[in-house]
Amino acid sequence: MSAFLDTVRGLLAGDAQADRVVPPTGFTAWLTLFSAGAMAFLAVFALALSLATSRLADRWGDALARSSTLRISAREGQVLAQTDAALQVLATTPGVASARALDADEQRALLEPWFGPDLPIETLPIPQLIEVVETAEGYDAVGLRLRLAAEVPGAVLDDHTRWRRPLVRAASRLRLLGWVSLVLIGGTVAAMITLAANAALSANAQVIGVLRLVGAQDGYIAQAFVRRFTLRALMGAAVGMVAGCLAVLLLPSTEVGGGFLTGLGFQGWHWLWPLMIPLLAALVAFLATRAAAQRTLRNMS
Amino acid sequence: MIDLENVAYSYGGAELLSDISLKLQPGSFHFLTGPSGAGKTTLLKLCYGALVPTAGYAKLFGRDVREFSRDDIAMARRRIGVVHQDCQFLNHLSVSDNIALPLTVSGRDTLDESANLHELTNWVGLTQRAGALPPELSGGERQRAALARAVIMSPDVVLADEPTGNVDWEMSQRLMRLLIELNRMGKTIMIATHDLALIRAAKTHVQARVLRISNRRLQLAGADL
Numbered sequence: 127m128s129a130f131l132d133t134v135r136g137l138l139a140g141d142a143q144a145d146r147v148v149p150p151t152g153f154t155a156w157l158t159l160f161s162a163g164a165m166a167f168l169a170v171f172a173l174a175l176s177l178a179t180s181r182l183a184d185r186w187g188d189a190l191a192r193s194s195t196l197r198i199s200a201r202e203g204q205v206l207a208q209t210d211a212a213l214q215v216l217a218t219t220p221g222v223a224s225a226r227a228l229d230a231d232e233q234r235a236l237l238e239p240w241f242g243p244d245l246p247i248e249t250l251p252i253p254q255l256i257e258v259v260e261t262a263e264g265y266d267a268v269g270l271r272l273r274l275a276a277e278v279p280g281a282v283l284d285d286h287t288r289w290r291r292p293l294v295r296a297a298s299r300l301r302l303l304g305w306v307s308l309v310l311i312g313g314t315v316a317a318m319i320t321l322a323a324n325a326a327l328s329a330n331a332q333v334i335g336v337l338r339l340v341g342a343q344d345g346y347i348a349q350a351f352v353r354r355f356t357l358r359a360l361m362g363a364a365v366g367m368v369a370g371c372l373a374v375l376l377l378p379s380t381e382v383g384g385g386f387l388t389g390l391g392f393q394g395w396h397w398l399w400p401l402m403i404p405l406l407a408a409l410v411a412f413l414a415t416r417a418a419a420q421r422t423l424r425n426m427s
Numbered sequence: 428m429i430d431l432e433n434v435a436y437s438y439g440g441a442e443l444l445s446d447i448s449l450k451l452q453p454g455s456f457h458f459l460t461g462p463s464g465a466g467k468t469t470l471l472k473l474c475y476g477a478l479v480p481t482a483g484y485a486k487l488f489g490r491d492v493r494e495f496s497r498d499d500i501a502m503a504r505r506r507i508g509v510v511h512q513d514c515q516f517l518n519h520l521s522v523s524d525n526i527a528l529p530l531t532v533s534g535r536d537t538l539d540e541s542a543n544l545h546e547l548t549n550w551v552g553l554t555q556r557a558g559a560l561p562p563e564l565s566g567g568e569r570q571r572a573a574l575a576r577a578v579i580m581s582p583d584v585v586l587a588d589e590p591t592g593n594v595d596w597e598m599s600q601r602l603m604r605l606l607i608e609l610n611r612m613g614k615t616i617m618i619a620t621h622d623l624a625l626i627r628a629a630k631t632h633v634q635a636r637v638l639r640i641s642n643r644r645l646q647l648a649g650a651d652l
Contacts, residue, residue, distance in 0.1 A: 143536075143537060144531065144532075147517065147520075147528070147532070149517070332515075336515045336516065336517055337532055338500075338501065338504070339504065339509055339511075339515060340529040340532055340576065341502070341504035341505035341532055341580070342532035343497075343501040343502075343532075344497050344498065345498075346532055423497075
């Protein structure tokens, strides 16, 4: 552990003389910068997806769990009476916080996406809808259905369970997908940097031979490579993260886009999450290069 | 200091050295000779821990090299200066930086050692070439730079593998004078060379033991040397 801390300390402090010992290696430098940048860019989107779907799942779960709809389908002239009867039943049902019948404008607004704004709702046999808001404890749906069947024969209770569960499950899966994507991106960064580090170590076999000849310890040699690759990954990922955040900012806003992807992005303090990406990329690069260097140096001895 | 006891070394099933016993005492001067491929470089590598014997014992500063970790070997190398025939420089660093490399890798500040570095560069006659890159040096300059690098840590032992292999006679003599001067400062010197004329010339200035590798074994050279 103390050796690890020493390595991290040395990494942060740097050593100008030691840094010059290993020659700059062109293509591995660009490979590391590019792959870290590209992966950080993708990681921003995966993170945004995870956080957005997390919010979506919570919102759907909360909003739909706390509300139900009662639909009154009755012959003309009986709708009003049955609506009053249903409201009476709901008012005396434990677990119901409030219940109210939607007015014509609200019902028209619900149908507007399908039929347009000028639907003559008064002339159509459209069922009356009652919005039911539950208390935190909720109501006994089975008991309420039995009471409604007895007192309001035209009422159908929809507590949203049927379609709420698949929606929440879908949002949770999307959230999981986002996190899995982040893990895969981290793994890909590690693989790319390991390849680049191995290439750099192989290309510098003669340099390593000279360093060993003059008394360099493995830790010194490894650190020269580890520091270089860690800083490159940090720099590349920082650029990729900034580009990713800008791209997220440029996504259509809620009002313009609407629909399922509404709110994809970061909100409030969630904007701090992307700052973790360059640090994680640097950590992944540090561990990957350190492992590659130790393995290579062991094989070279 | 460096002690080989009944050492054998095999590679790929072939025995390259057999039953070698050698003791390098402090302040001694040794020549190691023999035809090309006799095993001079292999023996030198056994002396600085680059190779581990397949039989017998190689002790560096009183410890068996088999007990050494890789870091122990690195620490031992700081006490043994090595000069290779091909010098082995870092071509992207200046001559001065290459000479200072042992200081750099041991974590010593080269700025603190700048006077020492300047004196050493001057001693090998490379003050004017200190800023040049190794590929810009002549063969003799490279060998002198390699010698300066080998001694900058003030090692106890200097091992040189064919240090005069790529230089003319005059430069050979100059290098030899530097090595003899080091020996007079108390350093233990062992030079592997197939150049018998060089050995004869050096023996007029220094009391040296001449060893020959023949048929994989080490023996004292004859009276002609």
